[in-house]
Amino acid sequence: MTAKRRQIWVFGDYRNYFQNRVTLQLLSRATDLARKIDAEVCAVVFGDKVDEWVGEYIAHGAEKIYRTDHPRLAAYGVETYTLLMERLVKREKPEIVLVGATAFGREFAPRLAKRLVTGLTADCIGLDINGEGLLVQMAPSFGGNLVAEIVTPERRPQMATVRPGTFQEIPHDYARTGEVVDVPMPRDLPADRVRLVQSERCPQRDQKLEDAKVVVCGGRGLGSKKKFAKLFELAELLGGEVGATRPAVYADWADHNALVGQAGKQIRPQILFCFGISGAIQFTAACNGAKFVIAVNKNPNAAMMKRADVAIVADASQFCAALIQEFKKRFRS
């Protein structure tokens, strides 16, 4: 008899599907991790009429789906979901369970981990497998100033919640097939002690800056509203968004919606330009997720320059103008 293959599970969090792609992002990462430990990528879907999500998850990389489809699961209820998941994990014994760090995920995963008597790392910004085959869970600590690498050496499953936007989903392929395992709804569910009385969709929050792949940020070092305005030109050219530090917002060079930082928005672009920004913690804590950082500052010793991939010692607005020119040239050719 062959031993059962190890499994990596992704919890199917499909509420608000079109803004919340975290499950698909996790399936993508799980596929990479699974290769390193020879595991099977599975998704777990609870809900009422979930075929659509089952199809989506298979198209995005799940090889197997555990599904419980029942009218009582129409609303996300943390108690019922925890109980179903607890039983399923105990039965199937996955090696790893990944949950998106949505509001629901961050309520559900801690309770699940407690019941399973295992560890859980919150709000990870990276996942990997180390030499011993353990899941390395990278979590920000201290307002994002530091990153801790955490493992769960003995307990199983290894569990993490992962911040949305950390990984890139793989393109869907509706020709893919997967196995669907139906898990019956238990008959002995206790009555819910928490009841959802009313739920309405919030007015859509403007998410453009948070989701932007390219962000051009400016600070006090730009010196004037006119010079700051150059950033809009650059951002438009690159298909990105403009962010600003607090002094820039206070000076009315940019709208309050553009504020990046502790008091403003959290960003995680593929590329971040910082013009005339000193790099105060209240600002940098909100952009640790940026993949590639280019900082421009007159002062080579500014904190922002130390944490950039490329630190450019120059006048911010002059450099911005030169950069715009070069991009225009290259986009034309």
Added chain:
Amino acid sequence: MLKLVVCIKQVPMVSELPWDPKTGNLQRDLAEGMMNPACRSALDAALRIKEAVGGEITAITMGPPMAEEVLREAIALGADRGVLLTDRKMAGADTSVTSHVLARAIEKNCPGFDLVLCGLATSDSETAQVGPQLAEELDIPGVTYVDELEIRDRTVRMQRIADYFLETLEMDLPGLVTVMAGRHAPRYVPLGGLQAAFAEADIVSLDAAAIGIDPERIGAKGSATKILNVFSPTEGKENIVLTGAPKRIVEQLFERFDDRIGSALGRDLKTDKRSS
């Protein structure tokens, strides 16, 4: 009378602290402490309930002896008593262990409690896990991300925003809520509050043995997770410095990084040298 329990953590006031490269733990002893902002909101919510329908508030904290300060502050603001859980063996606890210790202490010191209030998250570890795990330990229902709450008979009615939904929920008591930070106006210490906090404060201090928990289950030893390494996100970055005239820097930038920039932008930036 309603029995309310507020879990309060003392957190360092500064945002950058040195960490111990060997253990990966932050050297918290080097900073001044303050009440975690979300815990302050939880306390505020409890004080409002007390003002509206009456109740007795117990503030509870686990931490070094100096964490007693946050209990005195809570009493000054209107809490009735404080419980300090302090024991060297508790150091390095993860959220599972912390919630275990808090739960056993609550059962012991606040039997028959009605509502436990926690902050949503702490400013130093930001896990937001202790609240939900404490609810598990106490085997009671729990609701996180709470903005507003109101108690009627044996039911709490609350509002929260979660994943773009504005929800109204009801929970049976006993139960637990975690409260969002920054929802309430600052409170000022009422007349007599300071006196209550310092002259006659009702504060008990308990160690692991007094709470009756297994020493194997607490502190770093009982934690399922281990910190392998702590690093600054900037470490390992190449940090290339470019200087000179702007035009010249732009050239260098594209010579060295056109691939990285191009892939980040999702377009090909290579110019055909001959045609340009």
